[in-house]
Amino acid sequence: MPITTKKTITRALCFILPFAVAPIGCSEIDPLEQDVLELDEEGMTESAEQALSVYETEPNNTPSSAKAIKMRDDNHGAFPSGDTVDYWKFNLPARMYVNIFLGNIPAGSDYDIQVFKSTDVSSPVWSGxxxxxxxxxxxxxxxxxxxxIVKVYPYGGPRGDVQYRLRYAPTAISRGWEWVDVQMPYCGGVNGGADLLCGGTCVRTGSAANPLWDPYRSDCSGFVSWAWQLAAPGLTTSTLPNASTTITGSNLAPGDILLGNGHVVLFESWTDKAAGKARILHEPTCDTVAKAETVTLTASSSSSNVQLWGANYNAYRRNMP
Incomplete structure (x- = not known):
C-alpha cells in the first residue's frame, strides 16, 4: 500500500507580496527551514514547491519495510497499542552535511531516534x-x-492519537531556504555596509535582519557562502572554486553549485531529471531578493559543463574536511 501524501505547508502559511522585504504573517516555525509561497510580479505563482506531508502506512516495523522519505518533506507517524517502532529510509547521492529533526512528540511521551547505514543496522551513525x-x-x-535507515521508537509513553514529525535536509539547503524564506535583499555588502555592486548602503529590516547573517554579503556568492558555512563576509565568484571541486553536470546533488557568467546558484534538487528540470536557490541581482526558481539544465555526463539560461556554467561540489 503506498504512502499517503498531501500538499501542505508546515504549521503556517506565509504569503509574500511583490517587493516586500519580509514575509507577512510568518514566524520561525521549523528547526530546518520554513516553506514559502510567493506572489510575484507576473501573478500568483508558487516560487517554491510546497513540502509534502507524508503519513506512514503499515507495515513499517522492520528495516526491510522502511518507508522512503524525501528531503524537506514532513513525515508523520504514531504508536498505537502494540506498535513499538517505525522505520524510514532515505538516500544521500553524495557526502554532505545533513540536518535531521524529530518533533511533535506528545506531552508525557519520550521518543528517540537512531540513524543507520543500510549496510549496518546494528551501529547507529547518530542517535537522538x-x-x-x-x-x-x-x-x-x-x-x-x-x-x-531511520528508526523512531518510544522510550516511554507511546501514543497512537498524536503524530510525531520527522524531517531531514542537507544543511546547505536548509541554510539557503532561510534566506529565501525571509526574502533576503540582494546587496554587495554586509548589513549596514556599503553596497559595492549596486550602490548605496545595505539595509536589511524585519526578519531579514539577523545577527548571524549580518556579517555576510547578500549577493550571489555571499548567499552560497552562508549556505556552505564559509567564513563571513563570504567568498566571491572568483574564489568559490578554491573551496570546491568540479563534478560532472549530470551528478549534481543537493547543495552543489553552478558557477558561470559572473553568477552562482545553489542546486536544490532535480524536479524532473529526465527533462532537465531542476530547482535552484539564489540571489539574482540588484533590486531583487533571494528566491527559489525552477529552471531547465542541459548537463554533461562527461564534464562539469551545464547550460543554464543559455549560458555556460560549471558544476562544483563543496570540499569536505
Whole structure:
C-alpha cells in the first residue's frame, strides 16, 4: 500500500507580496527551514514547491519495510497499542552535511531516534535520546553518500492519537531556504555596509535582519557562502572554486553549485531529471531578493559543463574536511 501524501505547508502559511522585504504573517516555525509561497510580479505563482506531508502506512516495523522519505518533506507517524517502532529510509547521492529533526512528540511521551547505514543496522551513525518529549535535532552531521535507515521508537509513553514529525535536509539547503524564506535583499555588502555592486548602503529590516547573517554579503556568492558555512563576509565568484571541486553536470546533488557568467546558484534538487528540470536557490541581482526558481539544465555526463539560461556554467561540489 503506498504512502499517503498531501500538499501542505508546515504549521503556517506565509504569503509574500511583490517587493516586500519580509514575509507577512510568518514566524520561525521549523528547526530546518520554513516553506514559502510567493506572489510575484507576473501573478500568483508558487516560487517554491510546497513540502509534502507524508503519513506512514503499515507495515513499517522492520528495516526491510522502511518507508522512503524525501528531503524537506514532513513525515508523520504514531504508536498505537502494540506498535513499538517505525522505520524510514532515505538516500544521500553524495557526502554532505545533513540536518535531521524529530518533533511533535506528545506531552508525557519520550521518543528517540537512531540513524543507520543500510549496510549496518546494528551501529547507529547518530542517535537522538533526549529525555521527556524534547525535540531531537542534529545539525551539520557529516554523512557519506549512500542509503540510510531511520528508526523512531518510544522510550516511554507511546501514543497512537498524536503524530510525531520527522524531517531531514542537507544543511546547505536548509541554510539557503532561510534566506529565501525571509526574502533576503540582494546587496554587495554586509548589513549596514556599503553596497559595492549596486550602490548605496545595505539595509536589511524585519526578519531579514539577523545577527548571524549580518556579517555576510547578500549577493550571489555571499548567499552560497552562508549556505556552505564559509567564513563571513563570504567568498566571491572568483574564489568559490578554491573551496570546491568540479563534478560532472549530470551528478549534481543537493547543495552543489553552478558557477558561470559572473553568477552562482545553489542546486536544490532535480524536479524532473529526465527533462532537465531542476530547482535552484539564489540571489539574482540588484533590486531583487533571494528566491527559489525552477529552471531547465542541459548537463554533461562527461564534464562539469551545464547550460543554464543559455549560458555556460560549471558544476562544483563543496570540499569536505
Amino acid at each position: 535520546t533526549k529525555g521527556s518529549n524534547a525535540d531531537e535535532l542534529v545539525v551539520s552531521r557529516d554523512m557519506q553518500a549512500g542509503d540510510y
